[in-house]
Amino acid sequence: MGGLSALTTALRERGTAVVQAPPGTGKTTLVPPAVAALVARGGGRVVVTQPRRIAARAAARRLAGLLGEKVGETVGHTVRGDRAVGPATRIEFVTTGVLLRRLQRDPELPGVAAVVLDEVHERQLDADLTLAFLVDVRATVRDDLLLVAMSATVEAGRMGAVLDAPVVDVPGALHPVTQHWAPPPADVLPTGGQDRGVPPRFLDHVAATVRQALAADPGDALVFVPGVGEVEGVMRRLTGLSDVDVVALHGRLPAREQDLALTRGPRRRVVVSTSVAESSLTVPGVRIVVDAGLSREPRTDQARGLPALVTVRVSRSAAEQRAGRAGREGPGAVHRCWSRADHAHLSAHPAPEIAVADLTGFCLELAAWGDPDGHGLALLDAPPRAALDAAHETLAALGATDDSGAITARGRAMAQVPADPRLARALLDGADVAGSRRAAEVVALLDDDVRAPGGDLVAALRMVRRGGPAARSWSDAAARLESLVPSRVARTDLTDDLAVGAVVALAHPGRIARLRPGGGSYLMVSGTGASFRAADPALAGLPWIAIADVERRPGTRDATIRSAAPVDEDTALDAASGSWHEVDEVVWERGRIVARRVTRLGAIELSAVPLAQPPPDAVAAAVAEGLSRDGLAALPWSEAAVALRRRMAFLHHALGEPWPDVGDEALLADVDAWLGVDLARVRSQAGLARVDVLGALRRLLPWPAAGRLDELAPERVRVPTGSAPRVEYGETGTEQPVLSLKLQDAFGWDATPRLADGRVPLLLHLLTPARRPAAVTADLASFWSGPYRQVRSELRGRYPKHAWPEDPTVRP
Known part of the structure; x- marks a missing residue:
């Protein structure tokens, strides 16, 4: 790998550098020894971070093998639950989380001469934090600490600016990789972003693409799918391949099975992997990559506090990294399960976790x-x-x-607990409630996201206790967690069912839920509704549950419960005690005041008793809120009040000030002052029925301008015959006022009457003697000089007893 001399120079001169090199250039195994050689004289260890445990272990094993040693000698590793270092260890691979814990314990990092942060382009939260903390450490207490950040993307420029460090650009040395596009049939590929699941038909397509790739290209195949469920689904679909071993690779596997996937086999292999194999890892023998084109990323509904993992399209940078796996050992091929046109629309980089995660x-x-x-x-x-x-x-x-x-x-x-703070709280407090061992078991279950059959987390606990694929890693995690808390015996004799529920409730008090009246769904303390899937009937119908995993899709009424455990009411009240409150509620409901003293656990109503004497200000506010919700139609509007409001609305629109806005929003903004009544005395619709709405509107009239109301917006307009038909004003005031009259009644007018100081012409609805529509116009002069002749001709024949003058501006 070229560029090592430039890196050494940068570290000597600046103490920090950013290495940019595409996957496959060997930076993970070449840069740490170069840094170790640089600090050899002064002593101290080189710590190298990896984003995942599997990558840290694999990188240590690979580098140790290149040195002809075993892990734990010159090269070691430390990951959660597995440590292999010795007195002679000079290079230690760790997960980013492990280094973060060390920095929090002692920012000076005694015994560490240099830190190499690998795969920083993945932008995981721990990586962003560790990078920021190390920059702070170098600026305050350890200016001698060497710091290298390694990135496989062009994001290296931004990191160089943040670190104030030179970027050492190392060109790639991969073998050529041939691209093949294998899009599924229309409507099969998921759009992503909504759910964890992937349609079975799409997994069928991925498996079919693997079979085609094996037939077309030599070497082992590495298949990228978004999650563990999809790994297992594709493996099932590849059952029966002759002379080919199909193995899994993901973070939940025991270390022995991970090592098996990362070791060349005696036969041709298909390794079905999650994103853990995107970078750092070398899967020997791989010359084929089949990429499903999907990734699983965290998202959070901040309004409801519901974190989730969603399936999204892979970014272009991640797709290039995945493809690069096929070109590490020789020419290879990538088969992408999407089209060339879709590829152009992929985002350039994955969203950094800091922007989307909890x-x-x-x-x-x-x-x-x-x-x-x-x-x-x-x-x-x-x-x-x-x-x-x-x-x-x-x-x-x-x-x-x-x-x-x-x-x-x-x-x-x-x-100090290597888990989400909510799970840390559940471990610390759950030890007293359920006992140290059971609390640790449940927290390990939640932290590993072990799938619950039928949504029943208690069944999941029993399953891992009996053994199985997830049992070893769960058992080790539970033992580590138990060691972090003092030994406790449960305060009460809880069954396993209620103990699991109690610990879950402590972790997620906002997700404690009670069955809604009528059953079928639950209401969580947080206020969000939740339902079990139809296929998960195990816990449905229990009065109280603690929900461990829940997901809400945009546009749906209720969230979907993925796993939960039963809990009793006393435990629920204890776990969510901070959400318990008693409040006097006064609301306008179905045309009357309802006043109650309500006890709630968050959004869940526990009990309620009537309030005989509700506070007057609360009553007034409830009536005002009821009017705002139900609208002003709840008031007793007389014909005169409606007519006056429409005339005032017309003048407000036509003339503006001083004519007030009498729209709903304006009147509701200060409804009690406008009505001139004490809303605190109103108890029902009967009280509202006594309100004088017409008098209230009259009080809004602007004096002295109101003296011209009948002139500017008359109720009636006198016509040449002497009659005075009523003017029809619109509801909002923006409509043109209408005057309906017989055509003969307009003879003698030479122009359209105008309102609002001549600004707005009336819209004349001219009628036949039988009061049927004859014409509509707002420009009477134009009508007389043009269309009237045709109308006159028709009406003379139909109504011969009536006069139809040739000059309609003169009364006959």
Whole structure:
């Protein structure tokens, strides 16, 4: 790999550098030894981060193998639950989370001479935080600490600016990769962004593409799908391939099975993987990549506090990284399950997690660092304000931060738990409720996102206790979590069912839910409705549940419950005690005041008793709110009141000031003052029926201008025959006033009458003697001189007893 000399020069001169090199150039195994050689004289270890445990272990094993050693000698690794380092270890591969914990414990990083941050372009929250913390450490306590950030994309320029570091650009050295486009039939490819699932027909297409690729190209195949469920689905569809081994690769697999996927086999292989294989990892023997073109990314509904994973289209940069896996060992081929035209519309880069993910854990790290909003840190992107505020609110509710946002002693204890702060709270408090062991078991279950059969998390716990694919990693995680809390025996004799529910309730008190009247769906403490899928009947109908995993699609009324556990009412009240409140509610409901003292758990109503003497100001506000909701039609509008309001609305539109706005919004803005009544005395529709609406409108008339009301907007207009038909004004005042009259009644007028000081002509509806429409005009003079002749000719024959003068401007 070229560029190592430029890197060494940059580190000697500046102490920091950004390495930009495409996947496959060997930066993960070549840069750390070069940095270690640079610091060899001064001593100290080189720590290299990887975004995932599987990548850290694999990179350590690969580099150790290149040195002819075993892991734990010159090269070691430390990941959650697995540590292999020794006194002679000079290069240590760790996950970003492990380094983050070390920085929080001791920012000076004793014994560490250099840090190499690999795959920073992935923009995971831990990576962004670690980068910002290391820049802060170099600026304050360790200016001798060497820092290298390695990126596989053009984002390296931005990182160089943040680090104030030179960018060492290393050209790629991959073998050529032939592109094949394999789009599915129309309507099969998911649009993404809405759900975790992928349609079965699309998995059928991916499996068919794998079979075609194996027939067309040599070598092993690496298949990219978005999640564990899709890995298993594609593997099932590839059952029966002759002389080919199909193996899985994802983060939930035990280390032994991950190592198996990363080891060349005796036969041709198909490795079906999640995004863990996009970068850093080398899967030997791969010359074919089949890319489903999908990725799973976090999203958060900030308004409802519902984090979720959604399936989205892969970005172009990620697609290039995936394709590059086929060209590491020789010429290869990539088969993309989308079209060339679709490729042009992919986003350039994946969205950084800081822009879309839940930020509660991120903000706890910031608080523990002493900078709750991160204003003093070199973050590549500022966190969104709404997500930041929601995270601060959650941390305060958990007792992790105080009113100023500073971390509390409880928050520091939570920060020591390598899990989301909500799960940390469940572990710490759940030990007293369910016992240390069971609390740790449930938290491990939630942290590993173990799938619950039928949505039943208790069944999932029993399943992993019996063994199975997820049992080993779950058991190890539970043991680690249990070691972080003092040994506790449950305060009460809870069954497993209720113990699981209690721990889930402590983790997510806003997701405690009670069955709605009539059954079928639940209402969560947070105020969001939730329902089980029809295929998950195990817990449906229980009076109280604690929901572990829930997802709400845009445009749907209720969220979908993916996993939950039963909980009793007492446990629910204890877990969500911060949401318990008693309030006097006074509302206008079905034409009357309803006053109650209500006890609620968040949005869930627990009990209610009538209020005999509700506060007068609350009654007035309820009546005003009821009028605002139901509209002014609830008032007793007489014909005279309606007519006056329309005339006033017309003048407001035609003349403006001083004629007031009498539209609904304007009148409702100060309804009690306008009506001139004490709304606090109103108790029902009968009270509203006594309101004098006409008198209230008259009080709004602007004097002395109101003295010309009949002149500017007359109720009636006198016509040449002496009669005075009524003027019809529109509801909003923007409509042109209408005067309906017989055509003969207009003989003698030479022009259209005009209102509002001559600004608005009447719209004349001219009628036959039988009062049927003859013509409509707002320009009578033009009508007389033109269309009238045709109308006259028709009407003379139909109504011969009536006079039809040739000159209609003269009365006959």
